[in-house]
Amino acid sequence: MIRSLHRWPGLIAAAFLILLAVTGTALSVFPALETVTTSQASAQQNVAELAAMVQAQHPSVEQIKRAPTGKITAWWFDGNTAASAVVDPATGKDAGSTDPNRLEQWLINLHRSLFLNDNGRMVTAVAALSMLVLALSGALLVSRRVGGWRRWFARLRGPWEGRIHSEMARLAVPFLVISAVTALWMTASTFSLLPDDSAYASFPSQTSGQTGFDVAQMAGLQSLPVSQLRDLTFPAAGDATDVFTLTTDRGMGYLDQGTGAMLAWSDNGPWAQVGEWIYLLHTGQGAAIWGLLLGLMALSIPALAITGALSWAKARRGRPALRGMAAASKAQTLILVGSEGGSTWGFATTLAKNLQAAGQSVHMAALNSFAPERYRHAERIVVMTATWGEGTAPSSAKRALERLAEASPSVPMTVLGFGDSSFPDFCGFATSFETAARAKGWDLILPEQRIDRGSPQEFARWGQAFGAKIGLALELHHQPSAPKAQALSLLSRRDYGEAVQAPAAILRFALPKTSLWARLIGRGMRFQAGDLLGIVPQGARIPRYYSLASASANGFVEIVARKHPGGLCSGQLMALQPGDSVQAFLRPNPDFHPDRGTTPLILIGAGTGIGPLAGFIRSQGNRRPLHLWFGARHPDTDLFYGQELAEWSENGQLAGLTTAFSRSGKRHYVQDALRQDGEALRELIQLGARIMVCGGRDMATGVQQALTEVLAPLGLTAANLKSEGRYAEDVY
Amino acid sequence: MQMKSILSALAITTALITPAIAQAKTVTLATNLTQYGGNGAYLAYYLTDANGAYAGSLWMAGGKAKYYRHLSDWARMTGGNPAEVAGITGASIGSGQGGYLSLDISDALFDAGYTLHIDAAAEDMRESPSEIAVPLTSKGAGKPVQGSRYIADFTYSF
Known part of the structure; x- marks a missing residue:
């Protein structure tokens, strides 16, 4: 549930989020630049001093504004021409042009509305909402993965895509949540969905009717530090009924131009006060360092999108999809799979489909996800697991014993082991799991069931016995589907041992050609020495595995094979001539790198x-x-x-x-x-x-x-x- | 570019208009903006009477009421009340672009001392109250008036 809440918004919103992240990062630089390049007012300076200095330079000044970055702008008239400049607060003199930065404006409009005005704002708001959902669901997934919030920074394991994804996410998540929440707040405010309680004083009905009070002597401005100023608008020239309009970070009011008295004042309401902080948090305007940090963290979004999509694609390829799968909390039968290469998933799917056909609701998952407390409607748990190496857990069951030790016994369980009886520790991991479960007091249906070398007959027999126990007729016809094999063509061979009737050879195959796209999504043949090459001999379905003696970077696929008396696969390999080909596929073997x-x-x-x-x-x-x-x-x-x-x-x-x-x-x-x-x-x-x-x-x-x-x-x-x-x- | 036709614009806003629509004429308001280089400008079109008192609003270019306070003369006269322009608002007008409005205005408002005002403002830029303030007369029709900040020129014509 949480995982799909994380996956689908992520895949759908990824393109928008990447765009918003990149533009957001670029925008985060501007407040810092503006703070550094504009001269800031001293802490002691008050608005009366500033206004008087500007007025001395430009007697027809109309308006003085202070941006959150500290940049002060003044507007006035030169004769009939409107003029403006950035002002140096120390002198009141012009210190730069007010021409808006075109690039910044362009980026802002792209970032907040995709150049599509209100429609675009809604799209970006939906993207921000998906980011919030992603961040929160992702945080839940990380906490689950590391085993609790207190272990938030615990060391991570697993395939690199997922590991990097989680490592970046747990650092960036708080910042992404802030970005998303503030974005949503600002959009809601733009669309007037939030109460607008920003200060608004109605225009005074009575003024002194006089003009010409010295702005430097106005008490209301003298007591106001420049850092709190937002806007000071001068009365229109020649209009004795007009007033000074003052806006600060706290509210707004009017001052009489004849007496300097404060005629009216109104404070910002709580929504407007919060809104000011929201704006600062989102834009970094007035908090340049914070803005840069937020921008830096936004860069994790493209990386998260890529690693997220990669690990989704990998997981999708790794395990078969089960149509109509029930949630873990709703399923009657839980099928938990411990598999290294994927063949056990095939058996599990066959069982799941049969159970579904018999009217059962089924949830199938990796044995690593074992969490009986979540299986609220479960009637039974079926553990199907292979063994890796000598009795160790396969990759999808590495944490299963740990989980089993933490859980208390609930519904009946059955363990079905898959292995190869020619190995000494046949189904060793299944046995350890079963023993541990019994010791914990689990009720085990059909103990010690083992399937040798993927035998469909043994699996069918087990199905009958299991079905009889749970009162369902199960006919399990499993046709193992080998991983998709590709033709590999032999480049060269070096022969050994013919003189002593023990022929062996180093066989070198050409790398199959893969499209760029296949390589980008990780479907191309990429391997290291030590990985396994599965070769499907003609006339057989079950592959034989050979350790690879080359890496994909070497540009060829190489194995060393010896002819076994009567061996089907080795016999075919020994007969290969350059130009001939075999059907083969890769199986990663990370434990032997x-x-x-x-x-x-x-x-x-x-x-x-x-x-x-x-x-x-x-x-x-x-x-x-x-x-x-x-x-x-x-x-x-x-x-x-x-x-x-x-x-x-x-x-x-x-x-x-x-x-x-x-x-x-x-x-x-x-x-x-x-x-x-x-x-x-x-x-x-x-x-x-x-x-x-x-x-x-x-x-x-x-x-x-x-x-x-x-x-x-x-x-x-x-x-x-x-x-x-x-x-x-x-x-x- | 935009073309709006608002049949009863002034009937909503003021009782000064004679009820008989037959005595109104269709007036085109053409506003060309300068290349001021910012985001779309909000423009408030409204009338004051011979005493300089607010008579009614004609049009509001700009959809978000929270920004109306920056149209400062209009806001001063109306108390910033968005109800004054309910039903007669449209999109803001971009830098360097033109806006055309077609309104039915009562004959009684011409040559009767009324003044047509346009207040302008744009995001993060200066406020420009009454940037245009032109008497509403039959003679003045068709004669462009220069603006000073956002508005390059404005013309009303029948």
Whole structure:
């Protein structure tokens, strides 16, 4: 609800708001310029002195005005010609032209009415109202995201678009609220929707009928500092019934030109007083520094619009839309999804549609949003979650356990885990969530349900069992929709290992051509080494994933693949010739990206696991020391990137290179090499080094053991480093 | 440029006008503004009688009553009461532009000592009360009168 209140006005009003922000920022400069460039009246000077000085210069003076910036303007007649000048309050002499600044005027009219007068004012008022709605709903979203108002400035996580959006917003929101509220007030005042109680004294019916009292001697003007003056209008020449009209920041009144007496006075009412502050707050007229600050904060609007639209587009692509979804507070069934790449969302959508067809109201959301206190009409909660790495939470469920710990049990829950039973910690995260829920006292319908490798049959069986429990007939036919694949054409291949009947190759594909528009909205192929390339083999629907050995900046897509006996995908890859193509798509893998630090990086890999590591070395340049421990079978058969590794060692891109060969000479594995180099590794770790491991599962386990032994003297283990985020693995 | 035809303009504002509309003539008021360089000017058109007392308003160019106080002679005589120009207001007139009004004015008001005034003002600029103050006579019709601040010239003609 709040999110859509934030999203739709934002997307619709974005163009107007950007225009208003840019013109507003430009306008914020003028009051400051005017304050600096005009000479200001001294604090002791009173209006009588000023008026007398101006009158001495221009005996036919008609009117003296003081702008909130301190600029004083006088109007008079030279013979029959109307004349005017900016006045130096110290001398009363002319100090500049009164010609209005055309640029400022143009900007003001664009900013307040789009050059469309009242119609334009209404459009900008609607834009200001949307900004207010955006700022308030955004503030609620931020508070929810960080876990309460008191944590307003807490550190943010998540994809960069959303993070930057929230970081800028929480700084700018108070200023944007002030801009919007004051804009609305000023528009309402212009359209007379607010009471007009500004001072208005009726013209005195009786005057002395005399003329010629010295303006310098008028008590009403002597007691008034120049800083409080707004306007002093002199009586028309030759009209003895006319009077001096005085307007100040407090009100207005009339003075007799024959006696100098105050004939009438009226004070501004409360609305007008507030209105003066509103004007100052919005325009910075009379508060130049504030105006500049407000203008600076307005610049966040274009950036907020762009990052907001980007994160909306990303979220939209990331999860399938569910037609007719109910609000979380209204739904009978809550489906909460923990997914990394998006396939679990597909299963969730299938379940949601079936439940809807059976007459249920359904709300589907990321498991991160788990908040049972909001599910007021819920009858059950279905948690569907994948597992990332070894039992850790997938990205849409990173905070789920935290949320679960805070919540108290409500309606029955069921947990359905998705995973791959060939991995040791099958559905590890689903199990942790379920265990935690049980410990908290949740009532679990159908415990320990697991779907192996996205099996539609197992999912359908679960659907029947679940449906039976809740009294609905559910027929879940799930057709996994693979992400939209593109054709990648092979540029070149480098073959290894044919002599020992273990063929492998470095395959380099051309980057697919993308339109500028696709790149702008982030749909183009943008990736880093360590991200995954999903390849959909012919004759199969389920993709196989390969770690990328190149970044999009390199201008090509590169992977290292080995032929597995009977492997469908690897067999097709090994048969590719330059010019042939495969269907492939990208999957980001942010957990296996080098951090942005400058501490040393320890890269450990074996076999085809060298791929992403070689990609890192290629991309990192000489920014930080890189040390590679690489295990292969034999220097003549599968020393992938042998030539590049030699070059990188030579030119310093690679600070250290250690190779271990399991089928030649000493029959060394990479973990043996690590044990040998224990001293060097400990030094690197003490320098703050980060470790990245890529390769087969057995090798990764071996590396963990070896490192735990090596690091024991430092009182560290591989697990310690993992929890600190200094140990990343990409294992297959 | 604008062309307004207000049939009973003065019937609203003053009892001085003879009730028979047949005795009125259609008068065109042409106002050309100088290039004063600001936002649209507010102009108040009104009559005073032979004693200089307010007789009635003809037209208000400018829609927002809160700014009428800056038309200072008009405001002084009417107390700034927007009811004086209810139904006879139009848009303000931009710098360097012209405004044309077509009004039916009673014959009795011509050559009877009445004076037509125009007060002018624009945002953040000087007030210009009675910038035009021209006797309403048959002879004066068609003769342009010079203004001094906002108004380049003004002509009334039948």
